[in-house]
Amino acid sequence: MVRVEIPEEDKRPEVIREALRGRTPRVPQSLAFALVSELDIPESQKHDMIHEALQDPALDPPVRVQAAQSVAQLGPDIATSELVRILEEPTVEEPVAATSATLLGRFGEPENLDQLQRTRESATSGFLRQRAAFAETMIVHRFGLTDREVELPPAESQPPPQEVGALQFISRRPGENRRRRALKGVQQEFPRTDPREQNVYEIQCGPVLMEVVVPREMLGREGLQALARRPALVAVVAEVNEETEEFYPNLVALSRPQGQERVSLLLTRLEGEPIYAGEGSVGEQEAEFEMRSVNTAGIPRTVFQIRVTRQAVKISGISDRRAAVGARSPRRVERP
Amino acid sequence: MPGISINIIRVGSDRFTSSDELEISRAISFIRSTYATVGLSVPRVEDFSISTADARGRDVIDNDAEASALTDEWTVPNNALDVFFVKTYVGSTAGLSRVAGPCDKDALGMDGSVVEILTGITGHILAHEVGHYLGLAHRPGDSNNLMFNSVPNGGRLDASQGATMRSHCFVEP
Numbered sequence: 094m095v096r097v098e099i100p101e102e103d104k105r106p107e108v109i110r111e112a113l114r115g116r117t118p119r120v121p122q123s124l125a126f127a128l129v130s131e132l133d134i135p136e137s138q139k140h141d142m143i144h145e146a147l148q149d150p151a152l153d154p155p156v157r158v159q160a161a162q163s164v165a166q167l168g169p170d171i172a173t174s175e176l177v178r179i180l181e182e183p184t185v186e187e188p189v190a191a192t193s194a195t196l197l198g199r200f201g202e203p204e205n206l207d208q209l210q211r212t213r214e215s216a217t218s219g220f221l222r223q224r225a226a227f228a229e230t231m232i233v234h235r236f237g238l239t240d241r242e243v244e245l246p247p248a249e250s251q252p253p254p255q256e257v258g259a260l261q262f263i264s265r266r267p268g269e270n271r272r273r274r275a276l277k278g279v280q281q282e283f284p285r286t287d288p289r290e291q292n293v294y295e296i297q298c299g300p301v302l303m304e305v306v307v308p309r310e311m312l313g314r315e316g317l318q319a320l321a322r323r324p325a326l327v328a329v330v331a332e333v334n335e336e337t338e339e340f341y342p343n344l345v346a347l348s349r350p351q352g353q354e355r356v357s358l359l360l361t362r363l364e365g366e367p368i369y370a371g372e373g374s375v376g377e378q379e380a381e382f383e384m385r386s387v388n389t390a391g392i393p394r395t396v397f398q399i400r401v402t403r404q405a406v407k408i409s410g411i412s413d414r415r416a417a418v419g420a421r422s423p424r425r426v427e428r429p
Numbered sequence: 430m431p432g433i434s435i436n437i438i439r440v441g442s443d444r445f446t447s448s449d450e451l452e453i454s455r456a457i458s459f460i461r462s463t464y465a466t467v468g469l470s471v472p473r474v475e476d477f478s479i480s481t482a483d484a485r486g487r488d489v490i491d492n493d494a495e496a497s498a499l500t501d502e503w504t505v506p507n508n509a510l511d512v513f514f515v516k517t518y519v520g521s522t523a524g525l526s527r528v529a530g531p532c533d534k535d536a537l538g539m540d541g542s543v544v545e546i547l548t549g550i551t552g553h554i555l556a557h558e559v560g561h562y563l564g565l566a567h568r569p570g571d572s573n574n575l576m577f578n579s580v581p582n583g584g585r586l587d588a589s590q591g592a593t594m595r596s597h598c599f600v601e602p
Contacts, residue, residue, distance in 0.1 A: 094493075095557045096521045098579040121547045127520040155444065158489045162519045180527045191486055220485050260537065275554045282492065300527075300538050334493055336561060341493040364486065364499055381562065391501030393537050416535040420504035423438045423477035429450045 097124050106134055106142070115156070122156055126163035130293075140167050140175075147179065152185040161192045169200040169284045181210050187217075191224040195364055198228030199283055205235050227365030234392040236349045237323040242402040245349070245359055248367035250385040251417060255392040259411035260299040262397055267295040267406075271340075273306030275331045278340035282363065283329060296405050299414065302333040304340055305406065311405055314377060320356050323376045324349045339422060344368060358382050368392055377419065378403060384410070390420045391423060430600055431595045433464070433563065434473035434509035438541075440499065441488025442478035442560055444516060451552045453590035455547060459552025460559060463584055467558040467591025469600070474544060477505055490543060500541035504534045512555065518545035518582075521578065524554045526561040532598040543575040549558055551555040553580040560586070 094099045103120055104184075109132060111117045112125035120128070121241045126146075129139050146152065160411070164175040179185055179193040194212055206229055213225035228407045230243040246264055267275065276288040292312065306329045319325065326346045331340035344360045351357050354376065360369040366389065373382030379402045386395040394417050397410020437453060448510050461471045478558050487499045495517070505511055511534060518524065526542035534540045542558040544551065556575055568574040573583030576590065594600065 094522055094527070095524050096579045097523050098581065108567075110456070112483075118548060121525075123517050123519060123545065123547075125535075134501060153444075154490050155441075158491075159517055159519050162491055188486065188489065192489070192491065192511070220482075224486070276489075281495055298537070325593070332494070332497070334525075336526070336567065338453075343494040343497070359499055363492070363494055366498075391498075391504075415533055416501075416536060419535060420485075420502055422506055423436075423479045423503055424441070426476050426478045428454075428476045429445075 097121060099124060099128065101364060104128060106132055106138070110142055110305045113142065113160075114149065114152070123159055126159045127162060127166070130166035133224060136167060136171075140171055142163075143167070144175065147175070157186065157189045158192045165196055165200065165284070172196065172200050172284075173202065173205065176201070177208050180208055187221050190216075191221050193226040194221070194225040198231030199363075199387055200285065201232050202227070203232060206241060208304055223365060229362070230347065230365070231326070231345070234324045234326040234349075235283060237319070237325055238324045243324075245347070246361065246365055246367050248359060249368035249388045250370055250375065251388050251392075251394045253385065253396040254411055254413040256411060258414070260414060262408060262410040262412070263297040264408045265295050265297075267293055269294065271304060274338070275306060275340040278331045279306050279329045279342050282342045286329070292406070292414075294408065294409055298410075300414050303343070304331045304333075305329075305408065306331065309407055312401065312405070314403060317375055317380055317401065317403070318377070318379060320348050321350050321354050327358070356382075357381070358384065360384070369395065369397075373399070388418055390418050391416045392415065430465075430468055430551045431600050432470035432471065432472040433559070433594070433597070434475075434507075435460075435471060435559065436475050436477055436505040436507065436509045438477040438505065438511060439480060439511045440479045440484050440513050440515045441481040443556040444479050444488065448548070449516065449546050452546050452548055454469050456552040457556045459584075460556040462593075463552075463556045463586065464594070467588060469591060469594050472601075475505070475507070475509065479503060479543045488515060488517075490515050490525075492519070492543070493522070493525055498537045498544040499543060500539050504540070506534075507600070508532075508601075509585045510559060512559065513541055514546055515543060516546055518543065518601070523547055523550075524558040526558040528561050528566060529564040529597070530562040544547065550580050553582065553584055556584070560567065560590070560594065563597040565590055565593055 112120035214220040272293040328346040330344035332343040371384035384398040393413035395412040523545040
């Protein structure tokens, strides 16, 4: 990872305001949006700067996508109202709508579900429809809503890997330093997460180090029983960035009751693509799940078990070293 | 001279402009001249594209997870390093790569580099990220070095860094 260094004298509102419109070559637009939150001005003025940029019809869609992303820095409440406003625009570009819907799924409230449903129903592409549908799914699971039907993305499991030569999951509790960094990373994408209310568990699988952030309330008897009654966002999985040693959230774990104390569990990327799927049973004292990797490009065959007790979450499993389903190939072109 | 070959993959290629292409050409020249100082050539550069529609939102990298997913989902089936060029990497990050990345591009974990096109410094970002993939760590105390944590920097490499890069399995003798 490499960061772009901006001189301190350029971190001023008048410079950043121009940079937001691409009129300051020494401050890239993508960075200008990130710098708004660092400015020494009232929050309302930061909001106005981003709001103005978002309303500029001259901005390219990728720049408006950045603007939509940057409202998240202003806190979930401001972000929610701004994202809803974007989705209500009659001529909003598809990439901007897709990003806004995805973010609304992470910050939004149940009252935003109708807006997301309208976005999904009016979408002219499968891409936007999928993003909006997954945003609805996120809100339904975050708030445990039982009165709203959502469609989970389809997930066909891969066969388990051969045990010989497979990578083992090594499961443990992280130290305070890694726990704190994992929670910081999760909070950046899920700002409504209260770090004091989370437990963190660690998995090492080959070169990949992951921290599994689980709401503490899920581990109690009531929490376990609730899994059998309503959908839930039961964990966020953060992966370490080898260069910076910071953690970034990579997967969310969504559970849904299937009846008779059976519960399905789906781990997806933050935008909704399924990666691991499985099912388990929930009792008064513990829950157990058997998970497998989904038949998707770039994901090695993996099988793992999750055991949730009132004290802890234990994860064990094995993974192939390489993906069974090859990635897609980009189209070869002549150098323009 | 030993060499590392690179696949230049334009993500959201239909939005790339002639000035983006000029910036990519300059970046290739920069990496060639910088690596040559430590005895490493870039003999083969092949060009590829992923349309905005096929990229399904990955043309704008919102976070590190999305950069990692991009390298999982797309791979050129050859023995060159995949470098994904994007027009936007949200925030102050301008590129991402594994350190000492794998030569099996279907291996578990990130298996390519992602580079944001930023006028005037794309070459630094490209050379820095490919340097990571070939095994180089950051040099936090030396702003003259290419592997300083941020860009722009002095863009230099030393002999030990050259030796590390030349020992990577992607490097052809």
